[in-house]
Amino acid sequence: MKKTEKEAFKNRLLELKQEVLNNDLSRDTEDLKISSDDLPDEADIAASVINQQVTFGLRDRNLNKLRRIEEALYKVDQGTYGVCEECDEPIGSKRLERQPFATLCITHAEELERENRGRAAI
Numbered sequence: 001m002k003k004t005e006k007e008a009f010k011n012r013l014l015e016l017k018q019e020v021l022n023n024d025l026s027r028d029t030e031d032l033k034i035s036s037d038d039l040p041d042e043a044d045i046a047a048s049v050i051n052q053q054v055t056f057g058l059r060d061r062n063l064n065k066l067r068r069i070e071e072a073l074y075k076v077d078q079g080t081y082g083v084c085e086e087c088d089e090p091i092g093s094k095r096l097e098r099q100p101f102a103t104l105c106i107t108h109a110e111e112l113e114r115e116n117r118g119r120a121a122i
């Protein structure tokens with residue numbers, strides 16, 4: 001991978017990291033809140049439990065994403081960024097543009113997805 005290309009992906013990763021951090025603290029959780037005005041009083045507790053679960057779910061996902069972004073940034077510094085962890089083949093640029101924190105080539109990502117059927121593939 002060319003140095004300029006690597007720099008571009010690094011910047012993209014840093015942007016993504018910032019997005020995740022901002023999302024976690026504000027926007028997404030705000031959008032998903034259930035308005036308690038629309039609910040009878042006895043439903044308030046249930047609604048707040050749902051809100052908590054939604055918030056925790058988001059945090060888990062964001063933390064996971066954040067960890068992958070950090071890993072990718074580390075790889076950029078180590079010079080191993082953009083290489084499949086399974087076969088050591090370069091991950092396609094198109095794939096990296098869509099998922100800058102991908103650690104597997106499309107072949108192995110699809111394989112993993114089949115193995116983890118039912119789980120969200122990242």
Ligand SMILES: [Zn+2]
Nearest residue numbers: 084087105108
């Ligand atoms: Zn591979």
